[in-house]
């Protein structure tokens with residue numbers, strides 16, 4: 001698989017694998033087969049978060065690493081912290097909240113390393129902007145995690161450019177990743193640039209993708225196939241989803257591939273160097289999805305998909 005280069009120099013596969021649903025597979029052999037398939041397809045980047053399965057997804061991944069120690073040499077492992085659900089992994093009964101306090105970040109990373117059974121996390125992301133974020137306090141946590149060797153590099157998730165800039169100003173470490181939701185059905189970050197000053201009543205563009213490109217921050221796309229909603233949409237799904245789905249299947253035929261690969265190729269075609277984070281738990285779907293790496297959509301097909309998914313043409 002072709003690769004991108006991160007700001008820290010690491011080479012990462014253009015498609016990553018997200019482990020959010022790994023814990024849904026009951027048998028260890030099924031989990032092993034899934035990750036084996038991802039590795040065989042050239043995927044070297046594995047995304048986690050401390051909240052996936054309330055820690056269980058990291059635990060089962062750690063068990064897989066124990067059974068397959070050679071895998072670690074072929075993997076970059078990323079996890080996230082900062083979201084706390086009511087009655088979260090750390091066992092309290094406060095409301096759902098975000099928490100970028102020094103204590104919570106430090107405690108979260110210890111939990112992540114213990115569950116994954118590794119000494120160092122390649123990348124730690126802050127999962128969602130904490131409305132009470134104190135950049136200097138985050139900086140203190142990142143310094144401690146860097147100097148102890150527990151975390152190699154840092155990034156964020158679901159941040160816009162201004163929020164990244166506010167945090168970055170206090171940090172000694174570069175933020176090298178921003179993981180955001182992007183897919184054909186959730187394309188606002190991509191489409192917003194075409195609407196600036198068109199008077200269509202849309203909010204001004206956030207400029208998130210441009211900000212990341214200008215600052216060499218890699219963009220990862222979560223839910224890159226929109227959670228499967230374009231694969232045989234329900235009869236009562238909105239018309240634009242049926243229209244987009246029909247074109248996805250038409251293009252799959254024309255490019256001699258499958259629907260999932262077309263959706264991923266749509267993201268890969270964008271010049272920002274977007275890295276889709278795949279979530280399927282089905283090895284055959286995973287393998288088929290990676291065909292996207294060999295497909296380059298024409299400009300016309302790329303805009304055609306956008307038009308169908310948005311239900312209107314560009315201004």
Ligand SMILES: NC(=O)c1ccc[n+]([C@@H]2O[C@H](COP(=O)([O-])OP(=O)(O)OC[C@H]3O[C@@H](n4cnc5c(N)ncnc54)[C@H](OP(=O)(O)O)[C@@H]3O)[C@@H](O)[C@H]2O)c1
Nearest residue numbers: 018019020222223224225226227228231278279280281282
């Ligand atoms: N940063 C964040 O806030 C955030 C939030 C959510 C997720 N994430 C990350 O993003 C990753 C991917 O998220 P996601 O799972 O929502 O992404 P996704 O890849 O868009 O969706 C996966 C879902 O689509 C289904 N699917 C995939 N291919 C299919 C096909 N060909 N036909 C029918 N169904 C198909 C899968 O079912 P099967 O498993 O049965 O194939 C699964 O339910 C997660 O694992 C996580 O690492 C990050």
